[in-house]
Amino acid sequence: MGYLIFTFLLVIGGCCVPTAHAQTSSTSGARLSATVGGSFGDGGTTAEVGASAGYRFTPWVGVEFDLAYIPNLTFDRRDIVTIQGLDHIPPPLVASVFPGGLPGIVFPSIFPPINFHETGRILAFTTNFVGEFPTGADRLRVYVLGGGGVANVEHKLAIDIGRPLSIPMGRPTRMATASQTGLALTTGGGVEATIWKGLAVAADVRYLRVFEDVRDVDIARVAARLSYRF
Numbered sequence: 001m002g003y004l005i006f007t008f009l010l011v012i013g014g015c016c017v018p019t020a021h022a023q024t025s026s027t028s029g030a031r032l033s034a035t036v037g038g039s040f041g042d043g044g045t046t047a048e049v050g051a052s053a054g055y056r057f058t059p060w061v062g063v064e065f066d067l068a069y070i071p072n073l074t075f076d077r078r079d080i081v082t083i084q085g086l087d088h089i090p091p092p093l094v095a096s097v098f099p100g101g102l103p104g105i106v107f108p109s110i111f112p113p114i115n116f117h118e119t120g121r122i123l124a125f126t127t128n129f130v131g132e133f134p135t136g137a138d139r140l141r142v143y144v145l146g147g148g149g150v151a152n153v154e155h156k157l158a159i160d161i162g163r164p165l166s167i168p169m170g171r172p173t174r175m176a177t178a179s180q181t182g183l184a185l186t187t188g189g190g191v192e193a194t195i196w197k198g199l200a201v202a203a204d205v206r207y208l209r210v211f212e213d214v215r216d217v218d219i220a221r222v223a224a225r226l227s228y229r230f
Contacts, residue, residue, distance in 0.1 A: 028056045030230045035068075035204060037223025043073030043120070048221060054130065056229075062130040064145060066186075068122070068208070070219065075118040075155065115160040122217070124151035124184050124208060143202075144189035151184035151210040153217060183211045190225065198229040 035050040048070040056062035128147030135142060159174040188206030195201060202225040210217040 028058060028062075030055050031062075031064075031227050032230075033225050033227035035223040035225045037204070037221060039070050039073075039208075039219045039221050041219040042217045043070070043075055043122075043219065046070060046072045046074075048223065050223065056130075056132070059134075060132055062132065064128040064130050064147075066124075066126050066128060066149075068124045068126075068221065070122040070124075070221075073120045073122065075120055117158040117160065118155060119158075120153060120155045122151055122153050122208075122210065122219070124186075124210065125149045126184055126186050128186065139194040141192045141194075142189070143192060144187075145206075146187040148183065148185045150181055151208075152179055152181045153210055153212060154179040180212055182213075185209050185211075188221070192225075192227070200227050200229070201225065202227065 031052075031054040033052045033054070035048075035052070037048055039046055039048045048068060050066060050068040052064050052066040054062055054064035126147050126149035128145040130143055130145045133142045133144075155178050157176045157178075159176070186206055186208045188204065190202045190204040192200050192202035204221075204223045204225045206221040206223075208217075208219045208221055210219075
């Protein structure tokens with residue numbers, strides 16, 4: 001996933017470099033932005049929101065401080081659960097009177113399977129260096145960025161415990177919650193169009209990798225950005 005986004009950024013940059021001398025930006029200054037979009041990858045597909053503040057030192061180089069909130073992630077996997085130090089939980093046990101069972105005969109499980117449902121959210125703060133490339137259009141600019149910071153990942157594990165001998169009763173559920181703060185790296189870019197004075201809209205694509213003790217989280221972020229330059 002990260003390779004595809006990196007290739008996309010290279011193509012954009014390559015297209016814009018030949019026209020870099022045809023257009024210049026007259027100002028440097030601060031920028032405030034808000035984003036709304038979606039995330040894809042580890043944790044499934046869900047919505048996200050973000051906010052950022054930046055400063056452009058020259059017409060081509062700037063810095064950005066980005067805060068992203070990605071809720072309602074689903075980390076379910078069949079053979080592994082990563083929470084509170086549990087790095088491997090085997091698949092649910094299936095009881096059988098004979099090893100491998102008998103052809104055409106299904107034996108009821110004495111101990112029904114235990115189901116695990118893992119959800120969570122990510123709150124990430126990164127500092128990014130931004131490079132901007134002018135295009136042939138006066139109001140259109142392309143930017144690329146990269147940086148790092150920290151991210152807090154919260155895991156919520158619901159353990160659905162079955163009852164023996166298929167007793168027709170409710171299935172008790174146990175809940176466990178854990179969170180971890182780790183290193184976050186990001187890269188991305190987008191296309192920005194000025195619509196009125198300092199007000200601009202942009203299509204923003206980013207790759208986010210969060211490092212955890214047991215397993216890392218890889219997410220692609222696609223969002224619409226509204227910003228204002230002072």
